[in-house]
Structures are given as C-alpha cells and as structure tokens.
Amino acid sequence: MGRIQLKQVKKAFGDVTVIPPLDLEIEDGEFVVFVGPSGCGKSTLLRLIAGLEDVTGGVIEIDGADATGLPPAKRGLAMVFQSYALYPHMSVRKNIAFPMKMAGVPQDEQEKRISDAARALNLTDYLDRRPGQLSGGQRQRVAIGRAIVREPSAFLFDEPLSNLDAALRVGMRMEISELHEKLETTMIYVTHDQVEAMTMADKIVVLQAGVVEQVGTPLDLYRAPQNRFVAGFIGSPKMNFIEGPEAANHGAHAIGIRPEHLDASTESGAWKGRVGVSEHLGSDTFLHVHDTGLAETMTVRVDGEFGLHAGDDVWLTPDPDKIHKFDAKGLRIT
C-alpha cells in the first residue's frame, strides 16, 4: 500500500516560506511527477514526504496513518537521489543489502532479494564491484536496486536522471516506467524536465513557488492548462502567447497556440511574418517567425522537408479548436 495525503502541509526556512499550505492526494500505485522550474519547491516537498525535512505545519498521512513526526526510516519509503548517494566503501552487493541489514532481514532472504534485483536491473556481473568502478547509468541502477529490496510502500525519486547523458536518460526513463508497471508501487518523481513528466507520469503536479498550479494527467495538462504558467511550461517548444487586439477578437486578454497547432504556408494564411532562425531536427523543423505584429517571436512546427530560409515570408494559420484563452489574471477561460 502506498497512499499518501498531504493536508495543509507548510514549510518555511526561518522567515522564508517556501511552501505555503498545500493539499495533495497521491493514490496507491500511482506514478506522480512533481515538475516545475528550479527553486519551485518540488524537491523540498519530496523531502518533506521522505521525512528528511520537518514540516512547519500540516499533516502528512501515509496509508491513513499520521506520519508527520516519524523519522525517515519509519515511514516505509525508499528514495533514489540525484547524486545516487551510494556508499562508496561498500560493494554493489553490500550497498543493495544495506537497508535489509538495517531492517534485520534474514541472510538467505537478503541473498534472494539481491539476486532478484540484480537480475531485474542487469547488475548481476557487477555485484562485487565498488560504486567508483561503475558508469553513471549503472550507479543509478544500484541506487534503484537499493530502493527496491526494501519493498517500500512508495518510491521517491529526486531528479534521478539529471546526471546522465541524453541517450542514457531515455533508456533509464523506460526502465523506471517498466519497473513501475511491474511493481505497481506508488512512485513520486521530481524533475524539472517536462519531457520526463509527460512520458512517465500517471499524474503530474505542476509547482511554481511552492504553489500547486495544476494537477492532472499529462494529456489534461497539455489539452487544458488551467493558467498561462502551466500552458507555457508543458509542451516543447513553448506555447505562443498573443495579447492585444487579436486576443480581444477571441474575447480574451491573451490567447495561446502551440507550435504544432499552427499551419505554415508560403502563399496565404491568417497572419503574415518573416522567418528568422529555423531549427532542423530532421523529422521536424521549428521556425521562429518574426514581424507578425502579434508577438515578438512565433514558433511553428513544420515538416522536416519544409523549404524556407531566414528572411522568407510565411503565412501562419492557427487551428481554431486548439486556441487557449486566458483572462487578465492568466486563468483559463472556457
């Protein structure tokens, strides 16, 4: 079981409030991602759940029981750190065995769980090495192995992939998702990378300055962002925002349209502009269009073979069903 509830949880460091009172429910078996820009309080929130920081106010319940005052060890949670935080003086085997040793798991049971975890994480050949002799990806797998063998009620991941190179990151992302499907254990995952959030999460919690901006499935957030912050944060490249008369035509203070929902043409369209920088990714090209009179730059996704160059004229047409409308406070108008 791994149902976690935060009730009016608050955190302040001295006079500085990093997390104003916040409510959040995490269901058993859910993969929840906390996402937000640096310094938004997502790691602090995770550390509050872990028990590594004390709350300033409010209640944290794990499986219905008050865990607010419990030390980390008593909460039945396992954590994977950004720096892996392996014990450098212990072999991989001993690293993985450590939580079981602390819990007094019998020796033969320990052996069994270690070999199971090693097999699942492709670590069997490395069990007798020290962490210093492993690559970044292998170290991360050891850290995950150390978390698995505890059979925790929930896993906490604190930006676990940010020290890995891009290719490895995609692979580990898959592995963690597969692990979640296999174990069906609650996972809370902190990242600043919205791609990780979109691809892995059952539920995304978007945070800014300690405040929950929106909670929902990845597609909910993509299709119906509650405010301009979420609209701009989720999706890559960022949503284009247009204010002024064009927005007023739609009865809004500002409208937003994603790069993939703009159609580009060399002949005709709703808005005329001039191509600035174009980023060729192979399958797609992102055009940065200037001089539209709407916003400084409009980003458009076009086909990889779309033959336009800097300085060329281009016409843009938005998909009318995909226009997001926001009021003066930045909230969504439905």
Added chain:
Amino acid sequence: MARAVTPSRKAFTTVVAGLLGLMMFFPVLWIFILSFKSEGDAIKAPMEILFNTGWTTESYGAVQERSDYFKHFWNSVIISVGSTVLGLAVAIPAAWAMAFVPGKRTKDVLMWMLSTKMLPPVGVLVPIYLIFRDLGLLDSRVGLVFVLMMINLPIIIWMLYTYFREIPGEILEAARMDGASLRNEVIYVLTPMAVPGMASTMLLNVILAWNEAFWTLNLTAANAAPLTAFIASYSSPEGLFYAKLSAASVMAIAPILIMGWFSQKQLVRGLTFGAVK
C-alpha cells in the same frame, strides 16, 4: 589551456626544483655525514670533512654509552602517540559537530581555535610551568601528553573538519532513508568514509608531536625526556660535540623519517585534501 613546455624549460625547472630540494634536505644530509666522523674531524672545514677524513661509527657507540637512547625513544613514542590519541578523542566529536551540524558561529569558533596557534608559545610558558609545578606534572609523561595534545588540537580539528565536510550529506540521508539509526549511521557509513582522513590527521600529528621541542625541553628533566631532550643534551656548555650531536640527531629522527617515508602518499593526500576537487 596548457602552456607548451619546451625541453630547455623543463630541464631548467628540473634543476631549480632539484636545488631547492637539496637545500631543504642538506642539513639532514650533513648531520648524517658528521655522525660518521670522529669528534676531531667533525669540526674541520666542510671540504676537508668530505674528502680528507675517515669514517667511523664511534659516535654512535659513545652516545649509546653516555645516555639511554631507548628510554628517550619510548618517552617520545608514548608522548606523541598518547597526545595524538587523546587529541583525536577530543577533536573527532568537535569536528563532527561543526561539519554536520554547523551553527551560525561555526566559522568563528574555527577561527578562534586557529588563532591560538598565532600566540607565541613562550607567552604561556610561565603560567603553564607554574600550573604543572603545582599539579606535580613537571617531568611527567602524562603532563607532556596533555600539553602536546592541546598545542596540536586546533590543527587536528581543522584537518578533520575539512575531511568531514567532504562527505556528501546525501549519503547520510540515504542511510537514514535506508533505516539506519544514528548509531548504525555512524558505524557503517560515516566512520568508514572518515577513516582515511583520520589516518592522515593521526600521522601528521604524530610527526608534529615527535618533533616538538619547545615544551618537551622546558617541561622535562630526566624521567619524561623524549628524543628532543636527548639531542639537546649534546649541545652543552661543556663544549661542542658535533659528531655525537649528529649521531644523536640521526637516531632521533630516523624512526619518524622512516614512518614518514612509508606513509608519504597518505600524508600528502591528507594535507592537500579539499584543495583540489
């Protein structure tokens, strides 16, 4: 970008470094040479000593005959090891607390501790001498262990502090998440990671205590006198005994030199720890 090093430049720096090394090592080398000369030869001009005199081990025999080397040796061992062990016992908890639970004034406390090293020791000689006299600690090994421990304590604490600071906090948090109690955290995680730092601190402190001359000379007479007093006894008002003085010096520095030689890798690592990341 690395600067290009031409062969001539390399040769030049090698020669300069060699000369500097020789300059530092020369006194030790000269003592070593003199210790194998007769008293008469040892006061001759340097070039004559090197090329026109014979070699003898008579000074070593004379020194051994006139004073008890092993008594002094054991006093040195007991005083340097004793003060180191006692120093570590005090410094480990102190450095630990400052490294892992730093307060607002931790830096000030560290600076204050170091500042005591800026005071000339002779400034506190009289009070300490009087205290030792009243407590009956003069010329006792216990007294010297205490004094040397206190003299070196700031350095031990500083070294341990920088070591402990290098242990990443996330690893300790991981241990906490893994269910380790404070006791187990200390035994299984912190201590093994801190041992290399403690070892080099210990080595350095043994060397410092072994070579310490001011307090050992001033607070001892016969019973607790370590090797420093053993050397000093050969530069006496009766006259100069260069050869015997040199022989005594070689015998006094040999054990620590050998120890330092075998542990130099550990020592250098300890002294430069944290300087380069």
